[in-house]
Amino acid sequence: MANTDLxxxxxxxxVEATANVAFALSGLLAxxxxxxxxxxxxxVTGLAxxxxxxxxxxxxxxxxxxxxxxxxxxxxxIGLAIAAILFLRAGHFEFTExxxxxxxxxxxxxxxxxxxxxxxxxxxxxxxxVLMGVVSATAGGVMRDVVCNxxxxxxxxxxxxxxxxxxxxxxxxxxxxxALPPGLAFIVAAVVxxxxxxxxxxTGYQLPxxxxxxxxx
Amino acid sequence: MANTDLxxxxxxxxVEATANVAFALSGLLAxxxxxxxxxxxxxVTGLAxxxxxxxxxxxxxxxxxxxxxxxxxxxxxIGLAIAAILFLRAGHFEFTExxxxxxxxxxxxxxxxxxxxxxxxxxxxxxxxVLMGVVSATAGGVMRDVVCNxxxxxxxxxxxxxxxxxxxxxxxxxxxxxALPPGLAFIVAAVVxxxxxxxxxxTGYQLPxxxxxxxxx
Amino acid sequence: MANTDLxxxxxxxxVEATANVAFALSGLLAxxxxxxxxxxxxxVTGLAxxxxxxxxxxxxxxxxxxxxxxxxxxxxxIGLAIAAILFLRAGHFEFTExxxxxxxxxxxxxxxxxxxxxxxxxxxxxxxxVLMGVVSATAGGVMRDVVCNxxxxxxxxxxxxxxxxxxxxxxxxxxxxxALPPGLAFIVAAVVxxxxxxxxxxTGYQLPxxxxxxxxx
Numbered sequence: 001m002a003n004t005d006l007x008x009x010x011x012x013x014x015v016e017a018t019a020n021v022a023f024a025l026s027g028l029l030a031x032x033x034x035x036x037x038x039x040x041x042x043x044v045t046g047l048a049x050x051x052x053x054x055x056x057x058x059x060x061x062x063x064x065x066x067x068x069x070x071x072x073x074x075x076x077x078i079g080l081a082i083a084a085i086l087f088l089r090a091g092h093f094e095f096t097e098x099x100x101x102x103x104x105x106x107x108x109x110x111x112x113x114x115x116x117x118x119x120x121x122x123x124x125x126x127x128x129x130v131l132m133g134v135v136s137a138t139a140g141g142v143m144r145d146v147v148c149n150x151x152x153x154x155x156x157x158x159x160x161x162x163x164x165x166x167x168x169x170x171x172x173x174x175x176x177x178x179a180l181p182p183g184l185a186f187i188v189a190a191v192v193x194x195x196x197x198x199x200x201x202x203t204g205y206q207l208p209x210x211x212x213x214x215x216x217x
Numbered sequence: 218m219a220n221t222d223l224x225x226x227x228x229x230x231x232v233e234a235t236a237n238v239a240f241a242l243s244g245l246l247a248x249x250x251x252x253x254x255x256x257x258x259x260x261v262t263g264l265a266x267x268x269x270x271x272x273x274x275x276x277x278x279x280x281x282x283x284x285x286x287x288x289x290x291x292x293x294x295i296g297l298a299i300a301a302i303l304f305l306r307a308g309h310f311e312f313t314e315x316x317x318x319x320x321x322x323x324x325x326x327x328x329x330x331x332x333x334x335x336x337x338x339x340x341x342x343x344x345x346x347v348l349m350g351v352v353s354a355t356a357g358g359v360m361r362d363v364v365c366n367x368x369x370x371x372x373x374x375x376x377x378x379x380x381x382x383x384x385x386x387x388x389x390x391x392x393x394x395x396a397l398p399p400g401l402a403f404i405v406a407a408v409v410x411x412x413x414x415x416x417x418x419x420t421g422y423q424l425p426x427x428x429x430x431x432x433x434x
Numbered sequence: 435m436a437n438t439d440l441x442x443x444x445x446x447x448x449v450e451a452t453a454n455v456a457f458a459l460s461g462l463l464a465x466x467x468x469x470x471x472x473x474x475x476x477x478v479t480g481l482a483x484x485x486x487x488x489x490x491x492x493x494x495x496x497x498x499x500x501x502x503x504x505x506x507x508x509x510x511x512i513g514l515a516i517a518a519i520l521f522l523r524a525g526h527f528e529f530t531e532x533x534x535x536x537x538x539x540x541x542x543x544x545x546x547x548x549x550x551x552x553x554x555x556x557x558x559x560x561x562x563x564v565l566m567g568v569v570s571a572t573a574g575g576v577m578r579d580v581v582c583n584x585x586x587x588x589x590x591x592x593x594x595x596x597x598x599x600x601x602x603x604x605x606x607x608x609x610x611x612x613a614l615p616p617g618l619a620f621i622v623a624a625v626v627x628x629x630x631x632x633x634x635x636x637t638g639y640q641l642p643x644x645x646x647x648x649x650x651x
Contacts, residue, residue, distance in 0.1 A: 036585075037641050127291045128285050155261070345505050359477075371473060
């Protein structure tokens with residue numbers, strides 16, 4: 001049992017690190033595209049990686065933030081930004097963007113599950129807990145795009161992203177109501193959110209669009 | 218007396234619901250104009266409706282937020298966004314925009330009064346309390362426009378909006394200093410802010426502009 | 435000794451006021467350039483002056499905010515915005531922008547030192563404390579630019595600004611680790627950050643840029 005726990009902890013740390021780096025890389029790529037300097041790269045990388053979790057913690061009035069409890073991550077972000085300035089070439093873009101889609105889907109599942117779990121632990125209503133999961137998973141990307149002066153991708157590209165987080169959050173709530181232990185509910189939620197996202201990536205599924213758009217697309 | 222209270226509570230709930238829906242609709246229209254998907258519509262609708270009150274509560278360190286205490290509103294927002302995708306047509310825009318101006322003015326008055334009241338209850342200085350009223354009434358619209366990648370309307374259209382909230386907030390402060398009970402001060406503030414806004418809508422009054430603008434309008 | 439303290443306090447207040455006004459003026463100029471109305475001017479002026487410190491305080495969960503403890507500053511901002519509407523002409527722009535560079539560098543040093551000091555007082559890790567210094571000094575300018583619908587200058591102009599704050603923050607940490615009293619560490623940090631910024635202004639030094647930018651500059 002203790003051994004299983006250790007393997008789970010180790011596995012969890014590895015998955016979490018992969019997810020954080022994937023979120024950070026999405027910020028890095030956005031920053032390089034916008035020709036930000038090294039400071040700008042640090043900021044958008046940091047917002048993409050930690051913005052969602054930090055906003056969730058501000059809303060839930062939780063301290064310390066992830067990056068205060070584990071400040072090593074701040075050094076990793078700075079290292080990533082400097083490495084991007086030194087080594088990233090335009091030719092690497094397409095490959096990197098494709099390559100991070102899968103760890104990013106992992107991150108989506110993980111942040112959804114942890115956000116929903118933390119909110120439920122404060123006895124918040126289910127819909128609010130699910131919303132906190134969605135905020136954890138998506139608000140960083142929204143901040144990244146706002147700082148880069150773009151309409152956030154998550155709000156307009158008709159690809160399911162926040163929707164996967166939303167359904168993953170409900171999976172957590174359902175699992176807990178079915179008397180599953182929190183650890184298992186966490187895994188269920190992460191698998192549902194990541195799985196739906198992966199399925200959307202593979203099939204290219206798009207959310208239904210309204211017919212109300214103004215003329216002149 | 219109890220009857221009056223009941224009628225007042227009922228009336229207050231109705232007015233509040235009208236105001237929230239008006240704020241939400243302003244977000245919905247902005248989102249549809251920007252061709253956001255259903256997730257984007259939920260986000261801008263939520264920011265427009267609850268962004269101001271939530272920012273106020275973060276600044277005042279108040280919990281729970283309105284949408285945590287009354288999570289039904291989150292379902293209403295999601296319902297509005299889905300209804301907009303299904304039913305809203307371009308032809309409805311002009312009518313909807315005109316139609317929401319009046320409940321929106323109601324919302325302005327109500328949020329101003331409640332923001333000022335909550336801040337004064339924490340013994341904050343009058344100018345800070347008034348500012349919290351203005352934040353409650355206007356910050357949601359600012360967030361809506363920032364996410365939609367626009368310079369916020371409230372900051373540049375020279376129509377009195379935040380100014381009405383500012384004066385309404387001072388009306389509250391004055392009323393309280395004149396030893397009026399908080400309930401009456403609330404009504405005075407809401408009537409001043411809403412009334413000024415209604416007057417501005419009817420007369421088309423514009424704030425004086427600076428003469429410092431760069432050439433090439 | 436008491437005399438020295440009094441002179442220091444007086445000097446500190448003067449320096450602080452100069453720095454606040456410089457930050458506020460940077461917001462004012464940005465707002466006038468974007469043709470904001472008087473409400474918009476108040477908002478960007480306020481964000482530029484107090485946004486960084488307020489974000490730091492929200493992250494550190496500190497209350498009261500600077501502008502709550504010293505609400506007179508809110509009146510000063512409103513006065514500045516009205517004065518800009520009345521008196522600022524296009525011809526004043528270039529002069530004002532040059533003139534505020536130096537008090538702005540002062541503000542950079544001061545906000546860096548105070549942000550780092552406040553975070554260290556909460557026993558946060560050094561890198562987090564330095565980050566809080568950087569946030570205090572730069573986040574207001576970032577918010578100003580986001581509201582004005584620009585990619586924030588601090589993130590893309592390749593001039594050292596946040597970097598000066600970053601190094602100033604480390605100077606504070608080093609000074610404290612060398613057992614200097616906090617007051618002296620404060621001065622060391624402010625001098626390092628302001629000095630580096632002044633040196634960058636004089637020499638026109640630019641941060642190294644990545645070679646990864648997309649074609650079509």
